[in-house]
Amino acid sequence: MAALVKQLxxxxxxxxxxxxxxxxxxxxxxxxxxxxxxxxVVDKDxxxxxxxxxxxxxxxxxxxxxxxxxxxTVRGESETVLRPGxxxxxxxxxxxxxxxxxxxxxxxxxTGLVGGSVPVFDEVILSTExxxxxxxxxxxxxxxQCEAGCVLETLDEELxxxxxxxxxxxxxxxSCHIGGNLSTNAGGIRLLRYGSLHGNTLGLEVVLANGExxxxxxxxxxxxxxxDLKHLFIGAEGTLGLITAATIKCPTRPSSINAAMIGVEKFxxxxxxxxxxxxxxxxxxxxxxxxxxATRQVVCDNLGLSYxxxxxxxxxxxxxxxxxxxxxxxxxxxxxxxxxxxxxxxDGTVARDVTQRKHMWTLRExxxxxxxxxxxxxxxxxxxxxxxxxxxxxxxxxxxxxxxxLRCIGYGxxxxxxxxxxxxxxxxxxxxMDLIEPFLYDWTSAHNGSISAEHGLGxxxxxxxxxxxxxxMVNLMKVLxxxxxxxxxxxxxxxxxxx
Amino acid sequence: MAALVKQLxxxxxxxxxxxxxxxxxxxxxxxxxxxxxxxxVVDKDxxxxxxxxxxxxxxxxxxxxxxxxxxxTVRGESETVLRPGxxxxxxxxxxxxxxxxxxxxxxxxxTGLVGGSVPVFDEVILSTExxxxxxxxxxxxxxxQCEAGCVLETLDEELxxxxxxxxxxxxxxxSCHIGGNLSTNAGGIRLLRYGSLHGNTLGLEVVLANGExxxxxxxxxxxxxxxDLKHLFIGAEGTLGLITAATIKCPTRPSSINAAMIGVEKFxxxxxxxxxxxxxxxxxxxxxxxxxxATRQVVCDNLGLSYxxxxxxxxxxxxxxxxxxxxxxxxxxxxxxxxxxxxxxxDGTVARDVTQRKHMWTLRExxxxxxxxxxxxxxxxxxxxxxxxxxxxxxxxxxxxxxxxLRCIGYGxxxxxxxxxxxxxxxxxxxxMDLIEPFLYDWTSAHNGSISAEHGLGxxxxxxxxxxxxxxMVNLMKVLxxxxxxxxxxxxxxxxxxx
Numbered sequence: 001m002a003a004l005v006k007q008l009x010x011x012x013x014x015x016x017x018x019x020x021x022x023x024x025x026x027x028x029x030x031x032x033x034x035x036x037x038x039x040x041v042v043d044k045d046x047x048x049x050x051x052x053x054x055x056x057x058x059x060x061x062x063x064x065x066x067x068x069x070x071x072x073t074v075r076g077e078s079e080t081v082l083r084p085g086x087x088x089x090x091x092x093x094x095x096x097x098x099x100x101x102x103x104x105x106x107x108x109x110x111t112g113l114v115g116g117s118v119p120v121f122d123e124v125i126l127s128t129e130x131x132x133x134x135x136x137x138x139x140x141x142x143x144x145q146c147e148a149g150c151v152l153e154t155l156d157e158e159l160x161x162x163x164x165x166x167x168x169x170x171x172x173x174x175s176c177h178i179g180g181n182l183s184t185n186a187g188g189i190r191l192l193r194y195g196s197l198h199g200n201t202l203g204l205e206v207v208l209a210n211g212e213x214x215x216x217x218x219x220x221x222x223x224x225x226x227x228d229l230k231h232l233f234i235g236a237e238g239t240l241g242l243i244t245a246a247t248i249k250c251p252t253r254p255s256s257i258n259a260a261m262i263g264v265e266k267f268x269x270x271x272x273x274x275x276x277x278x279x280x281x282x283x284x285x286x287x288x289x290x291x292x293x294a295t296r297q298v299v300c301d302n303l304g305l306s307y308x309x310x311x312x313x314x315x316x317x318x319x320x321x322x323x324x325x326x327x328x329x330x331x332x333x334x335x336x337x338x339x340x341x342x343x344x345x346x347d348g349t350v351a352r353d354v355t356q357r358k359h360m361w362t363l364r365e366x367x368x369x370x371x372x373x374x375x376x377x378x379x380x381x382x383x384x385x386x387x388x389x390x391x392x393x394x395x396x397x398x399x400x401x402x403x404x405x406l407r408c409i410g411y412g413x414x415x416x417x418x419x420x421x422x423x424x425x426x427x428x429x430x431x432x433m434d435l436i437e438p439f440l441y442d443w444t445s446a447h448n449g450s451i452s453a454e455h456g457l458g459x460x461x462x463x464x465x466x467x468x469x470x471x472x473m474v475n476l477m478k479v480l481x482x483x484x485x486x487x488x489x490x491x492x493x494x495x496x497x498x499x
Numbered sequence: 500m501a502a503l504v505k506q507l508x509x510x511x512x513x514x515x516x517x518x519x520x521x522x523x524x525x526x527x528x529x530x531x532x533x534x535x536x537x538x539x540v541v542d543k544d545x546x547x548x549x550x551x552x553x554x555x556x557x558x559x560x561x562x563x564x565x566x567x568x569x570x571x572t573v574r575g576e577s578e579t580v581l582r583p584g585x586x587x588x589x590x591x592x593x594x595x596x597x598x599x600x601x602x603x604x605x606x607x608x609x610t611g612l613v614g615g616s617v618p619v620f621d622e623v624i625l626s627t628e629x630x631x632x633x634x635x636x637x638x639x640x641x642x643x644q645c646e647a648g649c650v651l652e653t654l655d656e657e658l659x660x661x662x663x664x665x666x667x668x669x670x671x672x673x674s675c676h677i678g679g680n681l682s683t684n685a686g687g688i689r690l691l692r693y694g695s696l697h698g699n700t701l702g703l704e705v706v707l708a709n710g711e712x713x714x715x716x717x718x719x720x721x722x723x724x725x726x727d728l729k730h731l732f733i734g735a736e737g738t739l740g741l742i743t744a745a746t747i748k749c750p751t752r753p754s755s756i757n758a759a760m761i762g763v764e765k766f767x768x769x770x771x772x773x774x775x776x777x778x779x780x781x782x783x784x785x786x787x788x789x790x791x792x793a794t795r796q797v798v799c800d801n802l803g804l805s806y807x808x809x810x811x812x813x814x815x816x817x818x819x820x821x822x823x824x825x826x827x828x829x830x831x832x833x834x835x836x837x838x839x840x841x842x843x844x845x846d847g848t849v850a851r852d853v854t855q856r857k858h859m860w861t862l863r864e865x866x867x868x869x870x871x872x873x874x875x876x877x878x879x880x881x882x883x884x885x886x887x888x889x890x891x892x893x894x895x896x897x898x899x900x901x902x903x904x905l906r907c908i909g910y911g912x913x914x915x916x917x918x919x920x921x922x923x924x925x926x927x928x929x930x931x932m933d934l935i936e937p938f939l940y941d942w943t944s945a946h947n948g949s950i951s952a953e954h955g956l957g958x959x960x961x962x963x964x965x966x967x968x969x970x971x972m973v974n975l976m977k978v979l980x981x982x983x984x985x986x987x988x989x990x991x992x993x994x995x996x997x998x
């Protein structure tokens with residue numbers, strides 16, 4: 001039985017296996033790292049774990065897929081993966097680890113982009129993949145209750161049966177777990193319309209560092225009784241507690257979705273288009289995405305995709321979601337007529353059917369994957385005030401000229417100020433890295449931006465937190481961490497800077 | 500100069516003065532209360548305060564308006580009101596109070612309903628009324644930055660000049676301060692559409708118990724760098740820190756607002772109407788309010804208002820806000836036709852103009868004020884699952900029959916599950932109170948509700964927190980309070996239960 005499960009798991013991890021070859025160990029790439037004085041998993045621990053979750057759910061070999069991040073940039077050395085099936089099992093495991101001083105790396109779909117979901121040394125990996133039950137869906141109130149390991153896309157599909165939808169959507173939806181989305185405060189492409197997870201999460205079930213269960217799952221839209229503790233854990237990347245289940249407010253699923261792609265000659269015009277889109281399309285606007293010409297090139301070169309428009313310096317993808325097809329189309333047409341009439345846009349096309357609309361989104365959403373085909377990707381996720389938004393891409397291009405860098409592309413959620421800036425090279429190149437960092441963080445800080453808009457800090461960005469947060473704020477964060485996880489066993493080496 | 504300012508202040512407080520006569524001191528009504536071992540304000544403290552904020556802004560007489568809550572149910576005995584004019588002054592005052600162990604009661608517009616904004620004993624009142632500057636409005640990004648003492652309605656009026664609006668609206672908008680709204684996580688009538696303050700607040704400036712300033716005002720919609728500390732202070736009722744300024748995401752102001760009022764014979768039908776309203780009106784729904792016949796009667800009896808419909812057991816007020824008048828009207832008409840055609844509603848009327856629409860809202864929003872004219876109001880603010888929502892009103896009516904109670908009315912935000920249940924008597928009556936509490940809290944808890952949906956806990960509800968939150972959660976709250984305010988000087992005697 002155990003062998004069969006392991007075999008199945010191995011099959012499930014095939015796509016991950018691709019990424020685990022040739023990835024340097026994190027401890028090799030970052031030689032200054034020092035393992036903290038946590039315990040080491042020994043036979044008696046394995047026996048205890050097996051007793052709690054069953055032998056098939058304590059995995060001790062073929063862990064490359066669990067140890068390596070999706071971007072192939074960091075690789076840990078864990079020898080133990082635990083797959084609990086309910087909150088009581090999570091609680092028992094964490095309580096035991098706390099007592100034994102064993103460090104834990106929580107892992108959802110392992111789609112994170114900052115090395116937060118894989119171990120650095122030999123932390124025990126606590127995977128949410130078996131916590132995948134939908135607890136309830138209330139169609140009238142629009143409320144979902146589910147476990148942390150549910151895949152985002154699966155949840156959305158289940159909700160669609162009740163004319164509801166998930167309030168977030170992102171490229172990794174087919175693999176990412178809702179627990180990981182919550183732990184990283186995932187933003188994605190529809191935040192513009194439906195808001196953040198801090199706004200949409202009604203309740204959480206959390207296991208604290210000492211194994212205690214905090215149950216705050218009541219499906220109430222309003223509840224002002226005491227500190228709203230759930231917000232502590234949303235976006236905390238598993239460093240204050242492990243999210244095991246959530247209650248989420250889900251919007252009514254739109255019956256009509258439309259999309260248009262337009263080509264623009266100047267960046268400044270993109271901002272004018274944004275203002276006018278908010279005005280003409282108003283309450284049905286559900287996406288306002290930006291791609292530059294280099295983004296077009298990477299998906300065409302590396303994935304063989306094609307754009308429905310000729311070459312322009314900038315593209316915008318505008319999506320509407322509403323309840324009345326006729327009204328929505330009229331609003332989008334009025335917008336496009338206005339943009340064309342005022343010569344704000346060079347060309348544009350409205351998706352005629354679902355296939356065309358999905359293709360437009362594919363052009364946007366596969367950019368991250370296409371970049372990996374170049375070799376190594378230096379990935380940045382920045383929030384910037386809109387007027388200076390694209391300046392950073394331009395400056396970076398000038399900066400890396402003549403280096404081993406292959407491309408520098410900019411795309412992202414212009415509607416909410418979130419720029420994804422990516423640079424590639426055939427393989428990891430320290431000179432390219434030195435051209436990028438800390439310049440990029442300094443520039444962002446100087447322009448009142450955030451050095452991580454939605455990807456979080458994880459392992460790779462923790463030392464840059466001071467570029468976005470004051471010393472007083474980071475100190476208070478450390479106090480909270482010390483208070484909730486005094487032994488520091490939850491997702492160590494990440495999120496907050498040392499010292 | 501000082502005398503003039505005091506005179507002006509007294510004039511401003513005239514409306515409050517009405518409420519301050521004949522209100523029993525909190526220490527008399529709750530004889531078990533014990534003053535904690537805080538310092539007492541003496542002359543040298545007054546001198547220090549005057550040195551920081553100027554003599555006119557240290558008020559030491561005629562403090563009834565500051566000591567008494569809007570509902571005339573609690574009255575403190577503070578002898579010192581401080582009115583700082585900037586965050587540095589707040590910081591200096593709080594630092595001094597921390598060192599001198601002087602307790603502080605923060606106060607905004609003093610429109611709270613649970614005794615949270617007035618002192619219990621002689622706490623120093625720190626008023627936000629001079630922190631009333633708008634720092635910036637970014638029309639393209641839709642972002643407001645302002646100080647804590649700005650009045651909600653004033654902010655909304657300023658935003659209207661840029662086609663923006665505040666994401667929250669409530670009955671007290673003409674007096675309440677945004678700092679108080681944030682500190683109580685005010686919900687109000689448009690939460691259904693625009694979400695909670697946890698979702699709409701991008702940043703806060705907060706003064707901690709030791710006087711340290713946390714500046715997190717950056718106007719970024721996405722920023723995942725570290726624990727999102729602002730959520731600690733939203734809804735914390737000033738017990739963890741004092742909010743001095745905020746950055747708020749503001750929606751585009753709708754160009755078209757419509758409203759309809761309908762009469763319904765059965766409560767169950769109200770829920771069917773809610774489902775159908777979500778379906779037909781969809782993305783433009785901005786209000787779904789409920790009033791029972793007794794709510795109609797109290798505004799008619801005590802304020803002389805009149806309803807546009809005949810008498811029905813239940814009324815619903817449906818509001819839409821959108822960007823296209825023609826589309827919006829068509830959607831609302833289709834809904835009403837469907838409701839009438841299926842005989843779900845007994846009668847209904849659409850507001851023909853702004854005056855009629857405002858009148859409909861007056862009928863809903865003046866209920867709280869109308870109740871006060873009866874004498875004493877026992878006020879409850881409950882979240883309940885919609886199927887059992889009105890059962891509580893029915894049960895309570897049966898329970899108080901034959902007592903000194905004058906009325907028992909139910910109204911509220913049915914769209915988000917928030918019921919305002921109110922009972923009145925000519926004056927405070929312990930027998931009536933004993934019929935209500937703890938029955939009402941037990942009933943709510945047994946039906947998985949919240950004993951405070953949006954009013955908070957303040958002084959009057961803190962002991963009922965366990966009806967909505969587990970022991971583990973309250974313990975963690977106490978740890979947070981102890982960590983952030985070790986001397987307990989911020990808004991003591993409130994929010995968390997003793998022991």
